[in-house]
Amino acid sequence: MVPPLTGPLAEGVHTLVVEGVTLRYHVHGRGPLCVAHPGGPGIEWGYLRAPELEKSLTMVYLEPAGTGGSDRLGVHPDGYTRARHSSHLAALIDHLPVHRVHLLGHSYGGFVAQFHALHRPDQLAGMVLYESAPLTGPEFGEEMMRKVGEFAARHAGRPEVPAVMEAFAAIPAIADDEAMVAAAKGVVPAYVADYWSDVRRWGELREALRATYISGRDEDGEPDLIDDREALGALRLPVLVVAGRHDVVCGVRWAEELHKLVPASRLLILERSGHFGHLEEPELFAREVAGFVLTGNS
Template sequence: MAHPGGPGIAWEYLRAPALERFLTMMYLEPVGTGGSDRLATHPHGYTRARYSRHLAALIDHLPVSRVHVLGHSHGGFVAQYHALHRPDRLAGMVLYDSAPVTGPEHAAEAMRAVREFAARHAGHPELPAVLQAFGAIPAISDDEAMMAVARAIVPAYVADYWSDARRWALLQDSLRATCISEPQSPRRRRPAPADPRLAHVPGEQKGPKAPAALPRAAAHRPTGLRR
């Protein structure tokens, strides 16, 4: 079960065809995003507790006792919350380019990574547009602005983006995003699990229907056998 980042980024960018050859992959489209319902309070009310409840409801519909959850970026925050509060249906968890803390420490590390990116690509003609997009993040207030920023910062998330920009432009142009206001929760350090089922995958580089609102999911079954 793969949970995308954002919050507000639609699931398609997270497709993993190599994994789909050997695993049944479920891609969750969180409430408020893409084709899933919006809350009556949209763009507010999208808490990790709510995402976790919806993840649990979706898992309950599957014909398996436990699942592995892959959380990317903000999806990793949801996966960690879910593991702390509803671990009984988890076979394991993979955190992809996520973090165990939020708050000032997390923000400082993110800014450090952006500065490294800028220094590494100093002089590139497209760098100013990427940095401008990062600076626009606090002012995002609608879907159009969210989409523009999500697409503009892709070069900072792909290590070799400018060595093959045409290839990555396909991903960039396909991104769909919804403006969602993430609640500010008290900073909390999550315990580091000793469970060997937990894996962390670093990123390439170091962003009135409430009762019926449910996430959608797309399933991709294995197409090959492990040799």
């Protein structure tokens, strides 16, 4: 049996101060180390917890600046760029008693992970891009709305669908925490492969979601747009790309493109999942991710 870790990797809640910002992180599980960065930006970390994965790995779940128990920036809601998140990740990894870690980024956390791997590859033994994409902007938005339209057509007649579509329509106008939480909860039926197969379970997920409004702009108010397509070809880290077949946000199209762009990558499509494969197919997700880490990513 692997003995429990102590110090910065002891089970439970920890804090560290980076650039004057107090960050909180959570440690659960035993085994090789994997640092997890949640999505949003602005969604609190709890939805990303993966107990099945914790059976094989020591999971370090970061609460990014501006969310949960971590401090907000002085320029909040602006300034939460990938470069800022990467500098916080770098400090967290340096704080841990290891030389290199595996990094798992979910959704927007995948965008952060890509940036970190491109700028600080020496800190990483490998990376899991979980529901990520190589770019944002108009093309990304058009693909998302196309997939949302397919969701609406597939579930036409469900009484909840109009409210889901209203939640998506409201996203561009989000300007405070209350609106952010409402949108995050409102889109959940489209974010899982089959919300109506277990309304109680997914309803509990909706109610548990917590979020902070993060603008997506830098300190000067400029959009922090992403296009990593050219840069990813130079990445030499082992990478596992994971996507749910039914994800409307960062789905199979983007996973396949990431797989083509990253030389040392593997692709895993979760056939019965949407955006939350660690909850929808937890055993398969954990087996594949832990296997990637434990076997040297071969």
